[in-house]
Amino acid sequence: MPEPLTENESKVFQTNLHKLLASNQNDELTIARQILERVPLIDGHNDLPHVIRLVAESQLASFNLTDLADKNPWKSDPSSHTDILRLRQGKLGAQFWVAYTNCNTQHNDSPQKTIEQIDLIYRLIDLYSDTFQLATTAQEIEDIFASGKISSLIGVEGGHSIGNSLGVLRTFYRLGVRYMTLTHSCPTPWADNSQLDNPGQEPIHDGLTGFGEAIVQEMNRLGMMVDISHVSVSTMEDVLNVSKAPVIFSHSGAFSVCNNTRNVPDHILRRLAKNDGIIMVVFYNEFIACGQSANLNDVVRHIEHIRNVIGADYIGLGGDFNGVDRVPTDLDDVSKYPNLFAELLRCGWSQNDLEKLAGRNMLRVMRRVEQVKMELSSMEPIEEWIPSEDLQPEHKQCVTEYS
Ligand SMILES: [Zn+2]
Numbered sequence: 197m198p199e200p201l202t203e204n205e206s207k208v209f210q211t212n213l214h215k216l217l218a219s220n221q222n223d224e225l226t227i228a229r230q231i232l233e234r235v236p237l238i239d240g241h242n243d244l245p246h247v248i249r250l251v252a253e254s255q256l257a258s259f260n261l262t263d264l265a266d267k268n269p270w271k272s273d274p275s276s277h278t279d280i281l282r283l284r285q286g287k288l289g290a291q292f293w294v295a296y297t298n299c300n301t302q303h304n305d306s307p308q309k310t311i312e313q314i315d316l317i318y319r320l321i322d323l324y325s326d327t328f329q330l331a332t333t334a335q336e337i338e339d340i341f342a343s344g345k346i347s348s349l350i351g352v353e354g355g356h357s358i359g360n361s362l363g364v365l366r367t368f369y370r371l372g373v374r375y376m377t378l379t380h381s382c383p384t385p386w387a388d389n390s391q392l393d394n395p396g397q398e399p400i401h402d403g404l405t406g407f408g409e410a411i412v413q414e415m416n417r418l419g420m421m422v423d424i425s426h427v428s429v430s431t432m433e434d435v436l437n438v439s440k441a442p443v444i445f446s447h448s449g450a451f452s453v454c455n456n457t458r459n460v461p462d463h464i465l466r467r468l469a470k471n472d473g474i475i476m477v478v479f480y481n482e483f484i485a486c487g488q489s490a491n492l493n494d495v496v497r498h499i500e501h502i503r504n505v506i507g508a509d510y511i512g513l514g515g516d517f518n519g520v521d522r523v524p525t526d527l528d529d530v531s532k533y534p535n536l537f538a539e540l541l542r543c544g545w546s547q548n549d550l551e552k553l554a555g556r557n558m559l560r561v562m563r564r565v566e567q568v569k570m571e572l573s574s575m576e577p578i579e580e581w582i583p584s585e586d587l588q589p590e591h592k593q594c595v596t597e598y599s
Contacts, residue, residue, distance in 0.1 A: 197338045228537035236289025236341040238555040240476035240514030241447035244278045247518045274521040277529040285531035290347035293317045299382035302356035304594045310357040334562040354380030360582040375421035388428040393457040403434035412438045414578045419569030441568040442473040442561045447514035449498045454486040469506040476514030481522040492526040508549040
């Protein structure tokens with residue numbers, strides 16, 4: 197991947213850009229595409245594996261991922277936004293595919309379901325090996341980008357997936373998982389989720405428990421990014437207090453722009469910048485426009501607000517494609533990312549800032565997380581189990597007492 201532009205090159209780019217834009221309004225899209233050819237566009241969150249489980253019972257032989265746009269049942273599914281042709285049009289350089297299982301599996305078979313989703317991601321990479329390649333480090337993303345393939349990374353969405361077990365967490369890392377979202381739409385016995393910040397709801401732990409802190413420390417030691425999308429504000433604060441490495445929001449917006457508890461308040465954004473982390477902006481209409489409909493400019497408002505509060509060094513994109521059923525006009529599937537970059541060019545964004553948004557910020561975060569792993573290499577694995585008093589009787593109904 198080329199070095200960032202020097203100050204001089206950047207000035208020349210801006211001057212040429214303004215001349216170009218003055219001559220032809222359609223050129224922003226051309227320039228946007230050129231930027232995404234220089235730097236890998238890294239999206240933080242795509243739920244394609246979940247939709248494949250629901251629509252095709254995880255059977256990859258039953259369909260062709262190359263082109264699903266006109267194929268039923270995908271075509272009529274409002275949560276189907278991804279296929280290979282559209283990933284290529286969208287100029288994706290790297291995708292975090294999400295291994296997700298819903299909260300009904302908590303205290304039951306969540307580790308098994310999560311492993312099945314990880315297996316599905318590996319089978320996708322193997323079947324479409326001309327397009328995808330597994331990446332587990334920042335350097336691998338750059339190398340795979342240079343080869344023309346799309347880096348495929350794995351994130352686990354929801355701390356319920358580890359079944360309260362640091363052994364499962366460590367094994368997920370060995371399977372290639374490089375981030376875990378601490379909660380989904382349910383609290384775990386060790387962390388509060390964002391719904392508990394809604395009016396009328398009460399916190400359960402008021403953030404992380406002691407065991408929750410141990411999970412964050414173990415993730416730092418392993419080199420697995422801590423994702424604090426979906427958690428409550430007090431959990432965000434506790435994680436920022438405990439984590440030695442930068443943290444991520446893999447798919448969230450700005451609370452000041454849309455008051456949904458899935459979004460991030462300004463005081464947390466400022467702490468995120470101090471932590472050197474990243475917020476990858478989500479495209480879901482409910483979180484972007486606080487309503488059923490939205491357009492691309494609503495996403496721009498979130499990105500610009502975050503830049504106004506903390507600058508351009510801490511922003512990325514995590515569309516949540518295939519994880520939601522209502523996405524903005526003009527940004528309604530994975531082919532549309534260049535539209536967003538073109539609009540930001542019109543808003544006066546520089547090439548350097550757009551390169552940061554596309555991928556440079558996330559690469560910096562990943563490198564720092566990898567460095568913290570090295571710095572903690574003399575730390576022993578944390579061997580404690582979740583204290584039995586942290587588990588309620590209903591948490592134990594479907595698990596054995598085998599020790
Ligand atoms: Zn989510």
